[in-house]
Amino acid sequence: MRAVLADLSVPRYLLSAVPATRRLGGMLSLRDDLAVPELPDAPGWMLLRPELAGICGSDVAVARAKSSTVLSAFYSARRQILGHEIVVVDDHGGDRFALDPVLSCVHRGFEPCRSCREGHPYVCERFDQPGVTGCRSPTQGFDAALGGGWGEFVVAHRSQLHPVGSTPSRRAVLAEPASIALHAALRWRRTGDRAVVIGPGTIGLLTVAALRRLHPDLDITVVGPGALRGSTGADRALDSGPHVVQALAEVHGGRVVRPRLTRTPILERGVDLVVDCVGRPGTIDLGLHLLRPNGMLVLVGGAGRQKVDWSLVWNRQLTVQGTVNSGPEPALGGRTTMAEAVQWLADPAYPVDGLVTHTFVLPEWREALDTAAAGPRAGAVKVTLRPNADLPLVAGFTAGGGRAGLA
Ligand SMILES: [Zn+2]
Known part of the structure; x- marks a missing residue:
């Protein structure tokens, strides 16, 4: 073959x-x-x-x-x-x-x-x-x-x-990346109303879609480059960098606290959940600075050696949760994330x-x-x-149903 x-x-x-x-x-x-x-x-x-x-x-x-x-x-x-x-x-x-x-x-x-x-x-x-x-x-x-x-x-x-x-x-x-994203989204037991997803690639955009489906009223910010970044249900999209702290302080009424010797400010009254779908030092660092005390950083997909200042994990009692693959979920009554994702994918409203x-x-x-x-x-x-060019692809459903075009 x-x-x-x-x-x-x-x-x-x-x-x-x-x-x-x-x-x-x-x-x-x-x-x-x-x-x-x-x-x-x-x-x-x-x-x-x-x-x-x-x-x-x-x-x-x-x-x-x-x-x-x-x-x-x-x-x-x-x-x-x-x-x-x-x-x-x-x-x-x-x-x-x-x-x-x-x-x-x-x-x-x-x-x-x-x-x-x-x-x-x-x-x-x-x-x-x-x-x-x-x-x-x-x-x-x-x-x-x-x-x-x-x-x-x-x-x-x-x-x-x-x-x-x-x-x-x-x-x-x-179906597979959507179930990875759903598995990641389910690692968070909702503790508040604001989430940030870093990295608008496939997993990031599907994580936004999963969070939106699980929590219709959650405020979701997606951070990073890409033309589609606002398309799967985020409330707003921001370019990556330390300015995200100031931008979210203005949106949510938080307070910016500046360390003496480092570049990224800390967001006081920050967000409840950060899902990092990139896994590089800069994105992990940004995520730690955006979280409120007792918040959760979920790391999806990436792996490897990272040079990161983790001091906010101790200081603000953060939870860092890694995720991999997907499978049965108590939150879905024991059904697998993939069974759920396949059902969502059959629904034209899943954007x-x-x-x-x-x-x-x-x-x-x-x-x-x-x-x-x-x-x-x-x-x-x-x-x-x-892989098999003789197998026809199945077409159907039109684009849309999301919040395409949001800032
Ligand atoms: Zn086993």
């Missing part, structure tokens, strides 16, 4: 000698000679064909050899077919599904570990152990054993599949039609990766690939 294969057998220290601009896609290649993935020797597994697959920031990080070295403990596969944001088609029945890429004990054929028993399969304690799947990673798309979204075939367990009916492809492909900005066929994967890596500079939010 044909797929984009990432070969991680090249030692990292050799890659780091190559300039970053030439590294993008350096280990990746389009191959026509790969074996169709085999079904694991256990009930419930199916061979499926990806209709549309998203490019995630984590895929770009793999292509750039910029993944966390600590997390290599959980992503030990040498050969990867990337792509874990996937709409798939059952080749026999023609049914369409969104695929939940998390592979926990139940899929690997193990007795449930403590995380799985307690309802948190997204932090399963056996992510590095392949079991019957042969997969050496927490999810589909980081190990070639089960195929991945950027290939003609992928293998998945029935329990991973959420029917999407005739939901348009450009919406259904958002995410504009998020898929680019679609490429598989042979154009290099251009697709470059576009995804360029982000707002290329007018890109979610860039997608069509």
Whole structure:
């Protein structure tokens, strides 16, 4: 079969000698000679064909050899077919599904570990152990054993599949990032009326949409660049930087307190929740300065070494909460975030039609990766690939329903 294969057998220290601009896609290649993935020797597994697959920031990080070295403990596969944001088609029945890429004990054929028993399969304690799947990673798309979204075939367990009916492809492909965003939004138990989401990429915009859906009256500010930043339900959009503190003080009637030696002021009477979807020192720093005492900083998606002054965490008794993947949620009566997200995506009033900005066929994967890596500079939010060009995309729903055009 044909797929984009990432070969991680090249030692990292050799890659780091190559300039970053030439590294993008350096280990990746389009191959026509790969074996169709085999079904694991256990009930419930199916061979499926990806209709549309998203490019995630984590895929770009793999292509750039910029993944966390600590997390290599959980992503030990040498050969990867990337792509874990996937709409798939059952080749026999023609049914369409969104695929939940998390592979926990139940899929690997193990007795449930403590995380799985307690309802948190997204932090399963056996992510590095392949079991019957042969997969050496927490999810589909980081190990070639089960195929991945950027290939003609992928293998998945029935329990991973959420029917999407005739939901348009450009919406259904958002099921995985939308469930990540919902999982992040649900980490906050509402304590107040004001939230800030930093980073208007796919996850950030979907986090705004999730917070808006969960809390219709919440005041939401989105911070960062991008033409679509006001489109998924934020009350206002601001460029990133220390001036955000002053701007929010004026909007909400807060007070600006200036440290003697550092540049970013502290917002007194600040916001209740900051969701950081970027994970860089500057955004984490801004988030800490915007939170009121006892507020919560939720970190979504990013990982790696950060140089940040964390003193406000102690001084203002902040909670810092990391999140990863998605799964069953007590707040949803035990349903999974993906089941909920798939339902939202089928509702034209859930304002995410504009998020898929680019679609490429598989042979154009290099251009697709470059576009995804360029982000707002290329007018890109979610860039997608069509691994099977003969599978028609499902159109429908019109853009709108959000608050596009807000400042
Ligand atoms: Zn487990």
